[in-house]
Amino acid sequence: MSIGRDTIEVLVSAQWEKVLGALPGSIDDNFFELGGDSFKAARVASGLRMALGKEVPLHEMFDRPSVRTQAEFLRSQDTEGARGLVTMKADGGGAPLVLLPGGGGSLVGLGAFAGRGFDRPVYGLRAPGLCSGEVPVGSVGELSAHFADVLSAAAIPRRVHLAGYCFGGVFAYHLAEVLTGLGWEVLSVTLLDSSLAAPDLPHEEIVGQRLAQLMAGAGMDEPVEGPLTPDTLFARFQESGHDLLEEDAEAFQRRLNVYASLWRIVVDYRPQPVGIPVLLYSLPDRLDPQPPSAPVVSDWSELGCARFQQVDLPELDTALTAHPPVLEGVEKWLQESEGTAC
Template sequence: MTVTVGRDSTEVVVAAQWNRVLGRFPASIDDNFFENGGNSLKAARLAGGLRKAVGREVPLHVIFDLPTVRAQSDWLRTRRAGGADAVMTLKPNGGGAPLVLLPGGGGSLVGLGAFADARFDRPVHGLHARGLAAGEVPATGMAELSGEFASMLDADGLPRRIHLAGYCSGGVFAYDLASVLARSGWEVLSVTLLNSTLAVPDVPHEEIVLQRLRQLAGSAGTAFGAGAGPATADELFLQLRTSGQDLLEQDSAAFRRRLDVHAALWRVIADYRPRSTTIPVALFSLPGRFDRDLAEAVGASDWDELGFADFRQIDVADPGMPLVAHEPTLDAVEAWLRDVEGRP
């Protein structure tokens, strides 16, 4: 069934800005901006248009994290003035307990848009790590990071009975946050780990940034710091931008901030050694997720070695796509959440 766009003034504003940027109105509030001709440059125009239309800051990552009319409208409705720490809403309604998603290594919810799908019969929210906005400094330890996430949830007024989940490094953040919330009176029904590992080498911040720059350069067919290739992050950003790469960031300062957040979050996990919990935990695991040799070298355990009272591992054959876009896995996640809620 097609849902008419414009159920309230917020959707009218969002649809009008889509028309300005894309040259046509969305057919449904569940239309995806990037599947309808959007790209990074048009996303910047959309963020700017919404900023002018609603009279408040609309960060660029909102367009990437929440690419539908429904999600963008919900974000605009619930955004607190001046609150960069506000909880983001990917899906506002549903019969089950809310699901809160933790950010991956880039610090944001990029790639997790499929959790706004109707297959999840529950509200779905998400958090961002500090450091992506100008003037912010990334967290330097798990206690600091989880404390900030807990403060965001407390301030937002969500029901204190929730599920937590995260993809890759986000799963580790979700696991630690679960313990922090439980100690402060929240009922955390479950933690879902999506291909998360604890085997992360302890590498200096600068080396992590350098590795990431080399990866980005390699994906664009160039070499960072070698020969005629780019020698600085700013040079690489300019080369990627001029070669047509669809980057999230619109300026080199934002590009460098995300590199710093990536390195800081890597370091958080490298220093982290979790304790067991009584909260139900499910791990959705792809082949090659856990490197036993690396784990032994860094003194890390795998999740099933932590002695959980309620632990389930679901091995997923390589789906040929990101796990968080794999529909059978998403269905299995929702089934897991319903199973936990149905327990006496």
């Protein structure tokens, strides 16, 4: 499973894996205790410098020997990688793979796609709204326009694959339409357990559900005194010693707002069939039991895409985005889509 709670930590852990041959066990593992040395530290610094387009002094790798502390330094430098496009893997012979963010707006959980099993550059996009001063977008059109601007400003080939997990698959599908209209060649779209069945809920209820999920995920069974709000849950996390990415309640609130805004985007989205190859990996619980928001179609197979494939998977013991057969299947699909499979 990938290590990292946000885009920057995912990027750092991917560089560690490339240099050390394996992911760290946690974001607090010591680089040098895992077999790192000055030469390998220099390679990590070089990889981060290439990915972010920013100077990464070698001494910072020694002063900050964990994924957590290296990511803290990179965030403090106001890196472009924190705000737009992140290079998760710079080399490979195939067409680039661009990963779209899930509900949290970042690339958490997608680090395995930057592993050695993929023979291509891998990039990731981050949704606006997570950084101070940014505003979450209000429609899928605005989101795709933002992503198209970020990609167009980057020096990457205009012949790409798109993929996304959960909400990210919806965003990848729409972005494929937008990029095609701008003259890009989108070779394929991969939907990783993505559903169109997002219930139409108000912002406050979406945030409330997310707070309850975070609480349950942390194993907090005892009720919070008074109403469950972002401030009260953030304080509860701090008091109990549970790990959170955000250092303050304001940043935590921003993440929740991004989550709710992306949910609302899926509710309002009405997809159209595309001529691009589309592959869907589907787990048994992918479809929400509540009625879908789109009245025309309830699932991807009903869109009438010219080239659509669906792979139904059993319940997995590991995360879908870290499951080796899925990763291998996606790379094979990418190769077939660009006509390079053996």
